[in-house]
Amino acid sequence: MEEENHAQSESYAADITSIREAKVRISPYIHETPVLTSQSLDYIARKQLYFKCECFQKGGAFKIRGASNAIFSLSDDQAAKGVVTHSSGNHAAAVALAAKLRGIPAYIVIPKNAPKCKVENVKRYGGQVIWSEPTFQSRESFAKKVQQETGAVMIHPFNDKYTMSGQGTITLELLEQVPEIDTIIVPISGGGLVSGVTLAAKAINPSIRILAAEPKGADDAAQSKAAGQIITLPETNTIADGLRAFLGDLTWPVVRDLVDEILTVDDAAIVDAMRMCYEILKVAVEPSGAIGLAAVLSDQFQQSTACKDSKKVGIILSGGNVDLSVIWESFAK
Amino acid sequence: MEEENHAQSESYAADITSIREAKVRISPYIHETPVLTSQSLDYIARKQLYFKCECFQKGGAFKIRGASNAIFSLSDDQAAKGVVTHSSGNHAAAVALAAKLRGIPAYIVIPKNAPKCKVENVKRYGGQVIWSEPTFQSRESFAKKVQQETGAVMIHPFNDKYTMSGQGTITLELLEQVPEIDTIIVPISGGGLVSGVTLAAKAINPSIRILAAEPKGADDAAQSKAAGQIITLPETNTIADGLRAFLGDLTWPVVRDLVDEILTVDDAAIVDAMRMCYEILKVAVEPSGAIGLAAVLSDQFQQSTACKDSKKVGIILSGGNVDLSVIWESFAK
Structure with a gap:
């Protein structure tokens, strides 16, 4: 365990130390966001779900x-x-x-x-x-x-030590709020959020499973993971406007080595998840923010071996900045 | 203080003891709901606002x-x-x-x-x-x-000792979460929520100000308070479907004696408040639930003497069960 943590700190742009430093540095400026639960959604997902509500964060996102x-x-x-x-x-x-x-x-x-x-x-x-x-x-x-x-x-949106470390503070909060979480589902785009969350989680408890959720219409991370190298796409096509970027050279090694699996979901499933967040959780979540719920409900997850071992699943609702017209028009389709 | 609490327990259907007993009895079955804050809304209201999110409660309401x-x-x-x-x-x-x-x-x-x-x-x-x-x-x-x-x-919706006592548990939670609150704004309809919240608050700290918020199109409580007796209306007309009932003989004495003021707001202000909850707080709130925010922003409050003495205001977002079509059609007007 000591050795593993040491190896991590040499190999990746951020580590548990830089993430703990980030927490001290940023705590005067951010909200500690609540974790919500819903028996109705637990029943649908057949898991205990813990929603980390970064949509309530300052600026409406993590x-x-x-x-x-x-x-x-x-x-x-x-x-x-x-x-x-x-x-x-x-x-x-x-x-x-x-x-x-x-x-x-x-x-x-x-x-x-x-x-x-x-x-x-x-x-x-x-x-x-x-x-x-x-x-x-x-x-x-x-x-x-x-x-x-x-x-x-x-200030790079994801491919930066300090950015990655700041995003990783979500894990520190989440595991204090719900220490027994065994799986975390994180939206993936450029990889800043997922790499920070993953580095913190694996350092605290290497057995925590990290699943990254990605839109089918911007599945560069899934393709990268399959190919063993960064793949970029000529274009992306998804309602999840926050998940259209590609991995960077600092975030990719974390995704490659430490993210356990990438789940891809289509836009219809994302819209369904947004609706469930709205109607059941009573939370306004943007498409990129709802993708974690879509992923936990997907056949890809529900039929996977990872699913069998997951009991308490943290889902990061990454943001809530959505024009009401987008929600309305999506739901009407 | 001792005498005052004793007088309360003789005069009203519920008291701090029945409310504390309720908390113990119901805690296995309910959520402790989070309190959210927003600098943007504080700026608009010129107060520090603490939103007690009962919209996240089981069943979507308090x-x-x-x-x-x-x-x-x-x-x-x-x-x-x-x-x-x-x-x-x-x-x-x-x-x-x-x-x-x-x-x-x-x-x-x-x-x-x-x-x-x-x-x-x-x-x-x-x-x-x-x-x-x-x-x-x-x-x-x-x-x-x-x-x-x-x-x-x-099981009466409001005119009942146990119902009133259960609703009063919100105050116990809220004052644990934010002990320095000096004012609480509560939606008023049949009076079960406001009487429970008031009895708990005044027993814990008699200087806490209780403001009840009521739709102009169902302002029976404001009329009752002005007349010194229960007034009922031949009909009500408001988007706030949860605020159309009239006071009962058990809730009225609390409203009469202990609620400091009743603020009435029109439906347009309620819809504006719903929109702010959605766009700024990222929370789905039903019309009845948003009325407290509408009240704190109203001229009636902002120009009152109560306003001058209020610094930290608790607002009970009482519920989040709203058909999306209602929101959309209200916002489009």
Whole structure:
């Protein structure tokens, strides 16, 4: 166990120490979010489910954990010229909010197809919006340009030690709230959330199973895991606007080595899960946030060997920023 | 203080002792619901707001507290022939659920205009539905008929010592979670919730201010308080389907003597508050549940002397059972 933890800390960008440091650093700026349970959903899933409600987090998503950890780790000199990032929305709002808390400017590159409510969050927190095309390449090149012009520090949405460590603080909270959890289901996109959550969980209890949930229309992580190398896709097609990014060189090794399985679900199942969150849990969850519930209900999980050994399943409801019109139109289909 | 508590216990149907007993009795059957906060809403309200989320309670509303207290207080002989009640929905589902937990039949009289999602809750918990006309008189006469035919025990939705005491357990939890609260805003209808909450709060700390929130289209409690006697209305007209009942002879004395003020809000303000709960808190709240937020934002409160002395305000989000179509159509207006 000692050796295993030591090996981890040498191999990956973040570790349990950086995650524990993150918790101390960010605790003045974030909510400790509650865990909700529902006998009705337990009955449907045939498991005891523990919903970690990051939709109630500041800014409406877990992203403030990583963003505040990265921004409050900067020296005053580094922070002086501000920060820049690119994001479809939740990381953008989180960087804007954390920068506001630190009193420095935030430049936010946002793809044109980002949900309106997420863009409004960025503006409400005082972030300066720069529009890009809706591709990852366009986002990155716009952000680099802003970085060169302003001298702002790049706060990467996932491929960064501090971002990953901040997201990992969810595990510390969750395992304090429900120590007996044996499985955690985490949405996967660029891998910042899943890698932080996984590194913390496996360090605390190596037997905890980590399942990553991914939309079928953006299944690069499942393909990467199968191929043993990072696979990117020419395009993605999913309602889960927060799950369209691809793995980075810092997050991929964690996914490759420590994530036990990747479950892929289609958009119809994601919408069904959103509806159940709304109607049964009484929680507004965005499509990317509901995917964990969709995954635990999927045939892929229910018929797997992992399912047999899972009794108490933590599900990270990662965010709640969804335009009501999106919910309504999805449910009406 | 000693004398005051003693006077209370002689004067009203419930008291801090019956409420503490209720807490012990019902704790195996209910959730301890979380308290959420939002800096955005604090900014809008110019107060520190603490949202007690009874929408996450079993059955989706606070009603299981009173119903389970009443049903688990029955002797085996009393319970054998089952229980009966009449309710627009949340109390109905709570009685069905508590009866199921006790293993006895539940006969539920429901007015024809009750929301579909609430009726489905009753059926899901195994309650036997008897339809009545949408008037309080029709509800009561149908319930009495069932009572005579079956020998079932009537579980009154509000005008009952055990129901009132169960609802009062919310205060015990809330003041443990946020001891520094100086004001609590509670929806008022038949008065079961507000009387239980008030009796507990004033016994623990007589300086806690209790404000009851009522729809303008069903303002019988405000009229009663002004007249010094129970006033009933020929009809009610409000989107808040849970707030259409009138005070009973056990709840009225508490409202008359101990509730500090009644705030009335119109349906448009209730819908605005529902939207804020959904978009900012990420919580699905029914119209009756959102009225406390509407009240704290109302001119009537913001311009009152009570407002000046209120710093930390507890708001009871009493329930979350709302058909999505109701939300959507309300927001679209």
